[in-house]
Amino acid sequence: MSVKNTETAEPDFIDLSLLDENLQLQEDGIEVEIVGPTNKPTGLVIVIVGPDSTTAQKASRDLVKEIEQEAAKEGNVDIDGPEAQRRRQITYLAKITKGWNKPPQVDGERLAFSEENVIRLYTKYPIIENQVRFKADRRGSFIKS
Structure with a gap:
């Protein structure tokens, strides 16, 4: 049995529009400003979608x-090894990365945006991968301030 307060005009429903805004922001993506080891901006800005987005x-x-297919392979004992886990984590992050502001230069080559080049960037530079992962894993990163 619920008790209604007749003295205040409380709505008889719960407004979940804030959740809709959050979902839309996760679909649109957010910018992750990448900093270097001295905590100074590198100039690289990476756009990622949120964990509840259709892309994620x-x-x-x-x-x-992929994990199920690897497990089904006869004799595949390294499915949960650290290298396999890191490769899968980077692949996931690459799939939720929408773009970057300028092509980063890696090993003398300017990388055009592609999933393959995102994997290359995140694999070579764990400092970038970690910053992207930190934002990507938190729904709170996708709340308008």
């Missing part, structure tokens, strides 16, 4: 499918 959900499903 598809990336998660693809990752599960």
Whole structure:
């Protein structure tokens, strides 16, 4: 049995529009400003989508499918090894990365935006991967201030 307060005009519903705004922001993506080891901006800005976005959900499903396929291979004992886990984590992050502001230069080559080049960037520079992962893993990163 619920008690209604007749003295205040409380709505008889719960407004979840804030959740809709959060979902939309996760679809649109946020900017992650990359800093270097001295905590100074590098100038590189990476755009990622949120964990509840359709892109992230598809990336998660693809990752599960990949793990299942690897597990099905006879004699594959390294499925949970640290190298395999890191490779899968980087692949997931690459799939939720929408772009960057300027092409980063890696080993003398300017990298045009592509999933393959994102994997290359995150693999070579764990400091970048970690900053992207930190934002990507937190729904709170996708709240308008």
